[in-house]
Amino acid sequence: MIITKAITVTPGTQKSLALRDIHEPVPKKKELLLRVKEVGICGTDIDIVSGFYGEPPAGSEYLVLGHESLARVEEAGPGCDGFRKGDLVVPTVRRNCPENCLSCRSGESDMCTTGHYKEHGIKGLHGFASELAVTDSRFVTTLPESLSEVGVLLEPLTIVEKGISQSFVMQNSRMKWRPESALVLGSGPVGLLATAALRLMGLSVTTVARKPPGSVKAKLAASTGADYVDVTETPLSSMEDRFDLVFEATGSTSVALEAQNLCGTNGVVSFVGIYKSEVETEDAGRVFTNLVLGNRVFFGSVNANISYFHRGAKDLVRIRNKWKGFLEGMLTDKVSLDEAESAYGPKSEKTVKTVLQISQD
Ligand SMILES: [Zn+2]
Ligand SMILES: [Zn+2]
Numbered sequence: 001m002i003i004t005k006a007i008t009v010t011p012g013t014q015k016s017l018a019l020r021d022i023h024e025p026v027p028k029k030k031e032l033l034l035r036v037k038e039v040g041i042c043g044t045d046i047d048i049v050s051g052f053y054g055e056p057p058a059g060s061e062y063l064v065l066g067h068e069s070l071a072r073v074e075e076a077g078p079g080c081d082g083f084r085k086g087d088l089v090v091p092t093v094r095r096n097c098p099e100n101c102l103s104c105r106s107g108e109s110d111m112c113t114t115g116h117y118k119e120h121g122i123k124g125l126h127g128f129a130s131e132l133a134v135t136d137s138r139f140v141t142t143l144p145e146s147l148s149e150v151g152v153l154l155e156p157l158t159i160v161e162k163g164i165s166q167s168f169v170m171q172n173s174r175m176k177w178r179p180e181s182a183l184v185l186g187s188g189p190v191g192l193l194a195t196a197a198l199r200l201m202g203l204s205v206t207t208v209a210r211k212p213p214g215s216v217k218a219k220l221a222a223s224t225g226a227d228y229v230d231v232t233e234t235p236l237s238s239m240e241d242r243f244d245l246v247f248e249a250t251g252s253t254s255v256a257l258e259a260q261n262l263c264g265t266n267g268v269v270s271f272v273g274i275y276k277s278e279v280e281t282e283d284a285g286r287v288f289t290n291l292v293l294g295n296r297v298f299f300g301s302v303n304a305n306i307s308y309f310h311r312g313a314k315d316l317v318r319i320r321n322k323w324k325g326f327l328e329g330m331l332t333d334k335v336s337l338d339e340a341e342s343a344y345g346p347k348s349e350k351t352v353k354t355v356l357q358i359s360q361d
Contacts (some may be wrong), residue, residue, distance in 0.1 A: 006130030007039075007340045007356070008062040011054035017344055019337060020062065025126070025134040030079035032137045034089065038152040039129045039356045040068035041343055042189070043251070043274075044122060049344045055123045066129030067093040067121035068155040070143075072361070080137040088143045090154045090313075091128070091135040094119050094303050110162065110303040119303075129340070129356055141309040147316055150327040152355055153193065157312040158304035160194045160247070163270035164201075165311065167245055170297055171268055179203060179244035179267075184226070185259055186249035187217035189353045190272060192330060194247045196319045199224040203245070208236065216350050220329050236262065243267060253278040260287060260298060268297040331355055 002024040010016035027033045045065055048054035056063040070090055076083040083089070095118045096104035103111035120135065121127020128135075143151045171177040182198040184191050187209035195207045205226040211218050218228045229239070236255065242264030248256050251273030263269045291298065304312075320327050333354040335343040343354050 004131040005337055006064045006126075007066065007337065008064050009049055009054060010061060011048065011056055011063050012051050014051040016051070017049050017341060018062075019340060022064070022130065024132050027075065027077055027134045029077070030137055031077070031134045032073055032080050032083060032089070032140060033075035033077075034069075034071035034091070034128070034133045034135060035074040035361075036066075036069055036071045036128050036130060036133055036358045037148075037361075038070045038358060039066035039127070040152045040155065040189075041354045041356065042068060042156065046344060048122065053122075057124055057126055060126075063121070064126035064128075064130050064133070065121050066127035066356070067119065068152060069128035069133075070148075070152040070154070071128065071133070072359075074132065076137070083137060083140070083142070088145060088148055088151060089140050090143060090151060090309060091120065092139040092141075092158075092304070092306050092309055093122065093155065094305075095125060095136060095139065107307070108305050110305045110308075129337075129358070131337075131358060139306055141306060141313055143313050144317060146320065147313070150316065150320060150331065153189070153327055153330060153353070154309060154312050154316055155304075156189045156353075157193045157197070157316060158308040159190055159272055159301070160197050161308040161312045161315065162304040163247060163272050163301045164194070164197055164245075165308070166299065166301060167268045167270050167297075170299070171266075174297075175266060175295075177244075177266065181206070181241070181243045181264075182245040182247065183208065183241075183243040183259070183262055184221075184247045184249065185209075185255055186251075186273075187211055187221055187228075188249065189330060191247075191249040192217065192220050192352065194249060195221050195226045196224050196323065196326060197315055198245070198247070199226055200315060200318055200322065206241070206243070209250075211349075216329070216332065217352060220326060220352070223326055223329075224323055246270070248273060251275060257287070260290065260296070263294070263296050263298075265294045266296070267294065268299070271298070271300045272302070
């Protein structure tokens with residue numbers, strides 16, 4: 001039996017992060033064996049490591065981490081049409097529920113209604129933070145070689161692609177809509193990718209965060225031609241501009257409440273954070289009255305199906321061509337599997353995205 005190294009946790013248990021030798025996974029029909037190049041780390045991973053959630057596959061006491069990945073096909077067996085050994089690929093995170101609900105059977109497992117879906121590295125399926133991994137080939141997108149250094153950013157970009165594309169679908173189906181301005185709240189990886197994606201569409205973008213203008217994140221946002229505003233200097237409540245599209249990616253409840261005030265008439269607000277319950281900080285009557293009087297749409301969006309991965313792969317190429325060094329500049333911290341523990345620890349102000357480098361080729 002061949003052994004492969006993997007970063008694992010025992011879900012629900014604090015400080016259970018471990019580099020473990022596991023048996024090489026064996027692909028079933030329609031599954032690809034992947035040699036993982038890189039795995040990105042985000043807040044979801046930190047929450048799992050902290051024991052807040054995560055669920056191991058049935059019959060396993062541990063969960064292999066890693067849902068943001070970039071890999072090469074190691075073996076494409078029966079039923080894996082269209083894939084060849086060496087292809088650069090990114091799998092989606094979520095898999096259909098066993099009931100195969102209307103959403104799941106329509107290729108939209110991101111909209112699953114039963115809640116019984118599985119997610120690689122999060123819920124009921126091992127993730128990709130291992131030298132070798134398997135996944136269903138029907139949920140895998142192929143990337144051009146030009147993305148071999150930055151393709152690990154595709155999964156976070158798909159969160160952006162879904163939020164923006166659903167904003168346009170809703171708005172264009174209810175009226176004539178020509179958005180000119182967008183507000184992005186947050187300068188983490190999702191906020192920065194939203195800034196770039198909205199700039200690609202030709203919108204005038206303002207990105208706000210609690211970082212000084214000289215910080216790495218602020219400079220990256222500004223490099224796309226977005227206006228950057230440090231909210232510790234200019235509070236959101238003092239902003240006079242109103243925006244056609246607001247993308248809330250801070251995950252802060254108080255910021256999310258402010259965000260809806262900054263949405264203009266006929267505008268749309270896309271929320272993609274996980275918000276903690278907090279004491280009420282806003283007059284709910286005012287929130288709903290603003291919503292009605294401005295014909296505004298507020299909606300939430302989680303996960304992304306394969307269509308957003310295909311779309312994101314194209315945008316990743318366009319972003320890379322348009323703003324040289326932007327995507328590379330987001331990948332600030334690269335860590336080997338052996339040093340993985342530090343990757344899940346506290347971060348410096350300069351960190352944008354931490355990536356585990358698993359195989360070099
Ligand atoms: Zn993530
Ligand atoms: Zn479902």
